[in-house]
Amino acid sequence: MKRTEAIREVAKAASAQDALLVCNIGYPSRELYALEDRPENFYMLGSMGLASSIALGLSLARPERRVMAIDGDGAVLMNLGTLATIASFAPPGYLLVILDNCAYGSTGCQLTCTARSTDLAAVARGAGVSMVREAESLPELVPCLEGQGVVVARVEPGNAQVPIIDLTPEQIRDRFRERCGIPARRG
Amino acid sequence: MNEISPSQAVYRGLKGTGIDFVASVPCVNLQELLCLVESDPQIVHVPVTREEEGVGICAGAWLGGKRPAILMQNSGLGNSINALASLGSLYKIPLLMVMSHRGCSREPIVGQVPMGQLTGPLLQAMGIPALSPRPGQGEEAVLEAGRLAFEENIQTAVLLDLGYWRGE
Numbered sequence: 001m002k003r004t005e006a007i008r009e010v011a012k013a014a015s016a017q018d019a020l021l022v023c024n025i026g027y028p029s030r031e032l033y034a035l036e037d038r039p040e041n042f043y044m045l046g047s048m049g050l051a052s053s054i055a056l057g058l059s060l061a062r063p064e065r066r067v068m069a070i071d072g073d074g075a076v077l078m079n080l081g082t083l084a085t086i087a088s089f090a091p092p093g094y095l096l097v098i099l100d101n102c103a104y105g106s107t108g109c110q111l112t113c114t115a116r117s118t119d120l121a122a123v124a125r126g127a128g129v130s131m132v133r134e135a136e137s138l139p140e141l142v143p144c145l146e147g148q149g150v151v152v153a154r155v156e157p158g159n160a161q162v163p164i165i166d167l168t169p170e171q172i173r174d175r176f177r178e179r180c181g182i183p184a185r186r187g
Numbered sequence: 188m189n190e191i192s193p194s195q196a197v198y199r200g201l202k203g204t205g206i207d208f209v210a211s212v213p214c215v216n217l218q219e220l221l222c223l224v225e226s227d228p229q230i231v232h233v234p235v236t237r238e239e240e241g242v243g244i245c246a247g248a249w250l251g252g253k254r255p256a257i258l259m260q261n262s263g264l265g266n267s268i269n270a271l272a273s274l275g276s277l278y279k280i281p282l283l284m285v286m287s288h289r290g291c292s293r294e295p296i297v298g299q300v301p302m303g304q305l306t307g308p309l310l311q312a313m314g315i316p317a318l319s320p321r322p323g324q325g326e327e328a329v330l331e332a333g334r335l336a337f338e339e340n341i342q343t344a345v346l347l348d349l350g351y352w353r354g355e
Contacts, residue, residue: 057255060233
């Protein structure tokens with residue numbers, strides 16, 4: 001499956017589940033923005049590696065909400081430790097979707113370690129995440145998006161032709177917080 | 188003697204700030220404070236694997252409506268700089284950082300010295316206001332740094348050196 005197809009399914013699931021959705025920096029956020037922009041989407045513009053952690057903090061702060069994160073293999077490899085923290089707290093509403101294209105897709109498709117021997121689903125299990133599922137196709141991915149824990153979906157490398165996100169960081173922040181029920185001015 | 192400990196003073200500052208979410212990476216000087224935070228049912232305490240991860244988790248918690256702080260050693264500042272800059276500063280997400288400041292005068296561990304010396308200049312370069320309270324000033328410093336952080340939507344730091352912890 002193409003990454004943009006997988007992102008479309010995640011966006012559909014997030015919308016159907018009224019989920020807060022944190023998305024990885026680079027093309028994944030741009031693809032999500034082009035496919036289905038919602039105020040409940042938090043587009044990362046920096047801090048590569050932290051989508052999973054931002055979503056974890058959100059889920060621990062708002063346990064009553066459904067929280068999803070879209071992350072990539074390169075970003076997860078940058079912040080593997082957070083899989084252990086996710087395992088320790090295991091918020092029931094939390095789902096991390098790792099779209100593994102075996103490449104740093106936004107910087108010219110340089111290979112990551114998952115292209116050779118690293119198995120991120122096994123890493124997540126080893127970190128102690130009890131709910132880890134794998135998907136090789138869209139029909140396999142869709143039911144996984146109802147669950148919690150971690151999903152690793154294999155996708156093809158390559159980016160869609162999509163524009164840069166034309167929202168300011170503060171716009172992304174304020175409209176997202178508003179959908180969390182927080183007035184813009186409160187600290 | 189009714190004097191409160193250096194840790195209790197910082198804890199009072201956190202409570203006075205309304206901190207209800209704490210990410211932490213331990214330091215030997217933070218152990219009493221970490222126990223106080225852990226046993227407080229009004230604070231969600233998340234021990235993290237690395238300071239950068241803690242910055243991300245705290246940012247998510249704030250987006251969700253919490254008032255977060257991170258407790259860490261200053262050695263972890265270097266691990267967090269990209270997150271502080273391209274997440275916290277970029278989106279104007281507030282964070283109160285309470286740091287055990289190692290590597291200052293009378294530091295017994297030589298490996299703490301390089302980051303000890305760089306901590307102040309790094310924070311200054313990043314535009315992060317930092318307070319270095321003396322013994323007896325811990326609560327006020329945390330309150331002031333907390334007020335600044337959450338009124339201005341910025342990151343602020345309280346640096347607690349060996350002299351603070353030892354009451355010297």
